Amino acid sequence: MAMTKPSSLSAAFLLLLLLLLVMMMIATAFASTTTPACNPTQLTPCAGPVLFGGPVSPACCVALDAQRACLCGYARSPNYGSYVRSPNAARLFAVCRIPLPRCR
The missing domain is CATH 1.10.110.10 (Plant lipid-transfer and hydrophobic proteins)
Structure with a gap:
């Protein structure tokens, strides 16, 4: 069984975290444009x-x-x-x- 280097594992984790953050930002922006703020x-x-x-x-x-x-x-x-x-x-x-x- 081959082990991954810690640096490549942490880079993959950071990439995944960044991808999730971008997806959340897009979802938030989409939700704010489709839902009117009743004021x-x-x-x-x-x-x-x-x-x-x-x-x-x-x-x-x-x-x-x-x-x-x-x-x-x-x-x-x-x-x-x-x-x-x-x-x-x-x-x-x-x-x-x-x-x-x-x-x-």
């Missing part, structure tokens, strides 16, 4: 149009689109639900050409 404060550009019915800015539409996957959660929230379901919010969705969320 209602990112919708502050939409506060004026929802509360007062003012003009809808492009920044509001971008923020609304970025938070689209979170809207049903906001609609169920006692803090934000009335804003998401308001007539002004419906106008906002229409102006931004984003479908109204259909929450279950």
